[in-house]
Amino acid sequence: MSGPAESVDIVVVGMGPGGEAVAGELAAAGLSVVGVEQRLVGGECPYFGCIPSKMLIRAGNALAEARRVPGLAGQSTVEPDFSVVARRIRQEATDNWDDAVAAKRFTDKGGRLVRGTGRLSGPHQVTVLMHDGGEATFAARLAVVLNPGTDPAVPSTPGLVGTPFWTNREALQAETAPASLLVLGGGPIGAELAQAFARFGTRVTVVARGPRLVPREEPEASELLADVFRSEGIEVLLNTNTSSVSHVPGGFTVELSSAGADSAGPSVLQLDAEKVLVATGRSSVLGTLALDAAGIAWDGSAAPAVDGHLQLTDGLYLMGDAAGAGAFTHLSMYHANIVAGHILARHTGQPDRGTTESHAVPRVTFTDPEIGAVGLTERQAREAGLNVRIGVTDLAASTRGWIHQGQGFIKLVEDADSGTLVGAASVGPSGGEVLSMLALAVHARIPVSTLKSMIYAYPTFHRAVEAALAGLP
Ligand SMILES: Cc1cc2nc3c(=O)[nH]c(=O)nc-3n(C[C@H](O)[C@H](O)[C@H](O)COP(=O)(O)OP(=O)(O)OC[C@H]3O[C@@H](n4cnc5c(N)ncnc54)[C@H](O)[C@@H]3O)c2cc1C
Ligand SMILES: NC(=O)c1ccc[n+]([C@@H]2O[C@H](COP(=O)([O-])OP(=O)(O)OC[C@H]3O[C@@H](n4cnc5c(N)ncnc54)[C@H](O)[C@@H]3O)[C@@H](O)[C@H]2O)c1
Numbered sequence: 001m002s003g004p005a006e007s008v009d010i011v012v013v014g015m016g017p018g019g020e021a022v023a024g025e026l027a028a029a030g031l032s033v034v035g036v037e038q039r040l041v042g043g044e045c046p047y048f049g050c051i052p053s054k055m056l057i058r059a060g061n062a063l064a065e066a067r068r069v070p071g072l073a074g075q076s077t078v079e080p081d082f083s084v085v086a087r088r089i090r091q092e093a094t095d096n097w098d099d100a101v102a103a104k105r106f107t108d109k110g111g112r113l114v115r116g117t118g119r120l121s122g123p124h125q126v127t128v129l130m131h132d133g134g135e136a137t138f139a140a141r142l143a144v145v146l147n148p149g150t151d152p153a154v155p156s157t158p159g160l161v162g163t164p165f166w167t168n169r170e171a172l173q174a175e176t177a178p179a180s181l182l183v184l185g186g187g188p189i190g191a192e193l194a195q196a197f198a199r200f201g202t203r204v205t206v207v208a209r210g211p212r213l214v215p216r217e218e219p220e221a222s223e224l225l226a227d228v229f230r231s232e233g234i235e236v237l238l239n240t241n242t243s244s245v246s247h248v249p250g251g252f253t254v255e256l257s258s259a260g261a262d263s264a265g266p267s268v269l270q271l272d273a274e275k276v277l278v279a280t281g282r283s284s285v286l287g288t289l290a291l292d293a294a295g296i297a298w299d300g301s302a303a304p305a306v307d308g309h310l311q312l313t314d315g316l317y318l319m320g321d322a323a324g325a326g327a328f329t330h331l332s333m334y335h336a337n338i339v340a341g342h343i344l345a346r347h348t349g350q351p352d353r354g355t356t357e358s359h360a361v362p363r364v365t366f367t368d369p370e371i372g373a374v375g376l377t378e379r380q381a382r383e384a385g386l387n388v389r390i391g392v393t394d395l396a397a398s399t400r401g402w403i404h405q406g407q408g409f410i411k412l413v414e415d416a417d418s419g420t421l422v423g424a425a426s427v428g429p430s431g432g433e434v435l436s437m438l439a440l441a442v443h444a445r446i447p448v449s450t451l452k453s454m455i456y457a458y459p460t461f462h463r464a465v466e467a468a469l470a471g472l473p
Helices: 017-028 044-048 050-067 082-093 100-107 188-199 219-231 329-348 378-383 399-404 431-443 448-452 464-469
Strands: 006-013 033-037 112-122 125-130 135-146 150-152 180-184 203-207 235-237 240-248 251-258 267-273 275-278 282-284 311-313 316-318 362-365 370-375 388-394 409-415 420-428
Touching: 006 017, 006 112, 017 033, 017 100, 017 135, 017 329, 033 125, 044 050, 050 082, 050 188, 100 112, 112 135, 135 329, 180 188, 180 251, 180 267, 188 203, 188 219, 188 275, 188 362, 219 235, 219 370, 219 409, 219 420, 251 275, 362 431, 370 431, 378 388, 378 409, 378 420, 388 464, 409 431, 409 464, 420 431, 420 448, 431 464, 448 464
Parallel strands: 006 033, 006 135, 033 112, 135 316, 180 203, 180 275, 203 235
Antiparallel strands: 112 125, 125 135, 150 282, 240 251, 251 267, 311 316, 362 370, 370 420, 388 409, 409 420
């Protein structure tokens, strides 16, 4: 049973990247801060997301680059050993999935970490079911910040639940690469992990329900990625539904039905795989937070609306992936800056750091080629009713792209009425790095005429931006 509520300044529920940043900054500023975490301080990104996946991708890319030696520089023999990257992930990235260092990082700033599951028990009150079975209630004098992230979504495919399928969490704890892997979902998680495992010799099949991989990106990126995957021996099944999954020791059998891309019509096929990775999106955990205790009605679908400072109601904030504006660590950290700034402005007189802007959110899918993008896609810009002009260039037509034998493109989406870019895609080797100048252009609404007057170093990948700009009159 919970005793009387203890009064503190701030309660943060969910210590993922943004939650930890808010809690840490406010604690360092001298406020009394309780951070509630049910799993690992640091959240999905360092233990099951960005960091271990990018470590795996780095290793896979090294193998792919070594395989490119013939044709460029002689002979190479490549013998993948998954245990090397598995060890790096365990030892260097995740500390064997132990958050002691992260927890100390927070408590050293003066914060108090409470391990357990928090839920609202009033507009500014949080009750925590602690790991030891006890309960504690905290009444926040200044603010409650909800940053609970998301869980992997698991489709209701017959037979799936109860089998030892992987989500990103199990895949990134793997000690060996499976002989075969069936990936359900062709979004960023599915695409990144499919290619990385394939480069270690796993026979990979990607099953996407829709007509293309990475469907939030430009269609040209989806098409290129599918071509690259197929050229690397990854089977890509689009417009394909999973009818059933079964498991016996040693592997899975998955029954698929494809809509059929041609006159052949729908087809049914059965695939066997040692592992199945479910990467079919994320599911909200907001239902566990008892939002109604703060008078917030939530119908279980889209995240409830927040104001420009990410407040659900006065002094109650919702941020990070759970806010539904995008699932990226950089967005979570951006939110953290706004929330901490708003709380400090209200209660210590520091200047406010402004409200959220969403016109220039960057994103990078770390496949090879990397798919970087910012702002609107062409389709989104047209649907928004803008007077759209497109500038596009093939990376292979640029000097650096040709030398590198790289595949990719730059695509610019201009609002012709304002003469500024509202979106851009940078796909290619280091596409996420080339993106930075385009992110600045969209963020700062730099006139296209100014971008055209700039000097682009020769021969760089980013010089292809100049060629794409030439397509904008
Ligand atoms: C495989 C993978 C790769 C990714 N790669 C990238 C990438 O390259 N770049 C990028 O920007 N993003 C990437 N992401 C996304 C990134 O991990 C998330 O955007 C980021 O972790 C979001 O942070 P968050 O704090 O909102 O949520 P989370 O990191 O999910 O943290 C939320 C925390 O809240 C805790 N929690 C939830 N409910 C409660 C409760 N009731 N009480 C107490 N604690 C609770 C959870 O245990 C968790 O620790 C990737 C994600 C995955 C899965
Ligand atoms: N590099 C990065 O920044 C990065 C990397 C990984 C993940 N993330 C974030 O994590 C979030 C989750 O990624 P994700 O790839 O799981 O989700 P997603 O929602 O982006 O993609 C999932 C895909 O699976 C498809 N799908 C759904 N059910 C299916 C089924 N039963 N069978 C086959 N396909 C099915 C969906 O149509 C969708 O295209 C993303 O929103 C992304 O922002 C970011």
